[in-house]
Amino acid sequence: MPELPEVEVIRQGLQRHLPGRRILEINTGNKKLRLPMPRRDLKRFVRGARVKKVGRRAKFLLIAMDNGAHLIVHLGMTGRLGLFPTGTPRTKHDHLRLQLDNKMQLCFNDIRRFGFIQVLPPGSGTAGTMLGRLGPEPLGPDFTPEYLLKHAAGKKRPLKNFLMDNRIVVGIGNIYVCEILFLAGLKPDKKVGRLTLKDWGRIVESSRHVLEKAIASGGTTISDFVNESGRSGYFQLELQAYGKQGRPCSCCSTPIVKKTMAGRSTFFCPKCQR
Ligand SMILES: [Zn+2]
Numbered sequence: 723m724p725e726l727p728e729v730e731v732i733r734q735g736l737q738r739h740l741p742g743r744r745i746l747e748i749n750t751g752n753k754k755l756r757l758p759m760p761r762r763d764l765k766r767f768v769r770g771a772r773v774k775k776v777g778r779r780a781k782f783l784l785i786a787m788d789n790g791a792h793l794i795v796h797l798g799m800t801g802r803l804g805l806f807p808t809g810t811p812r813t814k815h816d817h818l819r820l821q822l823d824n825k826m827q828l829c830f831n832d833i834r835r836f837g838f839i840q841v842l843p844p845g846s847g848t849a850g851t852m853l854g855r856l857g858p859e860p861l862g863p864d865f866t867p868e869y870l871l872k873h874a875a876g877k878k879r880p881l882k883n884f885l886m887d888n889r890i891v892v893g894i895g896n897i898y899v900c901e902i903l904f905l906a907g908l909k910p911d912k913k914v915g916r917l918t919l920k921d922w923g924r925i926v927e928s929s930r931h932v933l934e935k936a937i938a939s940g941g942t943t944i945s946d947f948v949n950e951s952g953r954s955g956y957f958q959l960e961l962q963a964y965g966k967q968g969r970p971c972s973c974c975s976t977p978i979v980k981k982t983m984a985g986r987s988t989f990f991c992p993k994c995q996r
Contacts, residue, residue: 725893726781726860726893726895726898727937728936729778729781729782729797730778731937732783732797733777733783734937736803739805740773740776741774741776742773743824743826744772744822744823745769745770745821745822746770746821746822746823747769748764748818748821749812749818751817753817755817755837755839756835757839757840760839760840760841763843764841766843767791767841767843767844771787771788771789773785774787774788779856779892780859780888780892780893781893782853787844791842793839794839794840794853796838796840798836800832800836800837801830801831801832802832803829803830803831804828804831805826805829815831815833816829816830816831817832817835817837818830818839855888855889856889858891858892859891860891860893860894861930861933865929867919867922870890870917870922870925871917873890874914874917874922876915877914879914880911880983880984881909881910881917882899882900882903882911882988883984885899885903885925885929886899896986896988898932900989900990902929903990904991905928906927907994907995908924908995909990910981910988910995911981966989967979967980973991973994974991974993976993979991979992
């Protein structure tokens with residue numbers, strides 16, 4: 723599943739190619755995604771518009787149009803975006819294709835169809851949408867030790883579940899939360915009310931470090947974004963630090979432990995993380 727760094731890498735790739743491009747035509751598939759395809763709004767607000775900027779909020783891509791509308795893309799579990807020359811044959815799981823004015827097409831492909839497309843008409847805010855109820859960005863200025871200490875006060879929730887709650891902070895998924903807690907030296911099942919301001923400082927610092935490193939390593943694949951040879955133009959980002967159970971901890975050589983928390987696999991070093 724694409725997590726925040728992968729989505730940010732895709733945003734950076736799109737930001738290099740889309741601004742200034744006009745969307746000439748829109749083709750949609752017939753299969754149902756997590757939300758119904760907004761065919762009418764796509765034709766009304768996206769067709770004919772020019773892309774101004776490609777932004778991101780949590781794991782939502784926000785493609786801003788020159789008419790004030792926004793095209794929202796969520797990749798779900800298996801969603802992919804790619805740029806291909808116009809005329810590239812449609813494949814089975816292509817759900818949306820935007821024909822651009824430079825003989826290229828932007829293609830949204832999703833095998834498992836947990837992703838979705840939304841259109842925000844010009845002038846409509848994000849308040850009533852899924853974007854309206856989200857906590858701060860982990861790489862933004864509002865994600866501070868003081869903020870976390872305040873929201874964790876008196877709570878007995880496990881630290882891992884707390885950090886994966888989108889109302890607390892967005893975009894920290896199962897893979898990166900394990901990395902962040904490993905780097906911070908804190909146990910995933912620690913009760914959040916017991917953490918000190920110093921502990922939260924380590925969480926904030928580790929989050930930035932892990933996410934920025936992942937974004938930077940994904941950035942090396944950006945040159946492959948436009949791929950004339952066909953389908954391989956999609957991003958593929960190798961994840962390094964997930965699923966290391968039984969292997970020696972890079973810090974103390976104790977075998978990494980795998981445990982299930984809230985139904986999700988959790989990996990940690992029983993010695994380094996306290
Ligand atoms: Zn260790």
